[in-house]
Amino acid sequence: DIEMTQSPDALAVSLGERATINCKSSQNLLYASNNKNYLGWYQQKAGQPPKLLISWASTRESGVPERFSGSGSGTDFTLTISSLQAEDVAVYYCQQYYSHPDTFGQGTKLEIK
Amino acid sequence: QVILVQSGGGLVKPGGSLRLSCGASDFSFSDYYINWFRQAPGKGLEWVSYISADGKSRLYADSVKGRFTISKDNAENSVYLQMDSLRADDAAVYYCAHIGYWGQGTQVTVSS
Numbered sequence: 001d002i003e004m005t006q007s008p009d010a011l012a013v014s015l016g017e018r019a020t021i022n023c024k025s026s027q028n029l030l031y032a033s034n035n036k037n038y039l040g041w042y043q044q045k046a047g048q049p050p051k052l053l054i055s056w057a058s059t060r061e062s063g064v065p066e067r068f069s070g071s072g073s074g075t076d077f078t079l080t081i082s083s084l085q086a087e088d089v090a091v092y093y094c095q096q097y098y099s100h101p102d103t104f105g106q107g108t109k110l111e112i113k
Numbered sequence: 114q115v116i117l118v119q120s121g122g123g124l125v126k127p128g129g130s131l132r133l134s135c136g137a138s139d140f141s142f143s144d145y146y147i148n149w150f151r152q153a154p155g156k157g158l159e160w161v162s163y164i165s166a167d168g169k170s171r172l173y174a175d176s177v178k179g180r181f182t183i184s185k186d187n188a189e190n191s192v193y194l195q196m197d198s199l200r201a202d203d204a205a206v207y208y209c210a211h212i213g214y215w216g217q218g219t220q221v222t223v224s225s
Contacts, residue, residue, distance in 0.1 A: 040212060040213070049208055049210075049215040049216065049217060049218050050158065050208075050210075050215060051215075052212065052213035055212070055213065061213065093157070093158060095212075097212055100146070100163050100170075100172060101148060101160045101163045101172055101174075102148055102160065102163075102212070103160055104150075104157060104158045104160070105157075106157050107157045107158075
């Protein structure tokens with residue numbers, strides 16, 4: 001199975017400041033035939049299922065605010081929230097869907113400083 | 114958005130069984146593979162089981178292998194997770210999912 005490792009485990013950022021979460025996979029997630037990285041970013045709030053924010057490493061899902069962006073390729077990826085809002089407090093997960101089973105990172109808890 | 118609808122779950126004694134169901138009205142299970150994940154209180158997302166779109170390939174986490182069985186009925190447009198010989202450490206919220214499509218989650222409690 002592909003192992004996903006996120007850093008940091010927890011993060012406290014002031015409102016309006018930038019938040020950055022990293023994700024590293026144990027194997028390459030870039031599929032050469034279509035040049036797509038099989039990596040998603042999710043946001044999970046208490047009592048809710050995870051919500052997909054970013055697919056294919058950098059494609060923002062419909063309705064997701066522009067302050068959320070994803071970058072990276074291969075084995076190293078980043079989720080950036082450009083200007084933290086109060087409603088962004090949540091746990092964030094990266095997930096690979098390059099090979100089965102789809103696996104998640106351990107999660108990063110984002111709080112307001 | 115949540116478009117997979119889960120049912121089943123509840124309270125069961127150790128050693129007991131439960132069957133979870135996952136269905137949808139605007140999502141064709143015959144076109145997509147499905148995973149079951151679970152999340153214990155305060156913990157991360159743990160993969161439990163996978164079934165391919167055609168139902169021919171199935172995978173299980175080591176922690177549930179031999180006790181859980183995943184199946185799908187494309188005619189009923191549903192996926193199932195039969196959970197037998199349940200243990201206290203199986204207690205969690207269980208989710209069916211395909212990448213961005215998730216069920217609402219169902220609680221499984223194992224207690225005497």
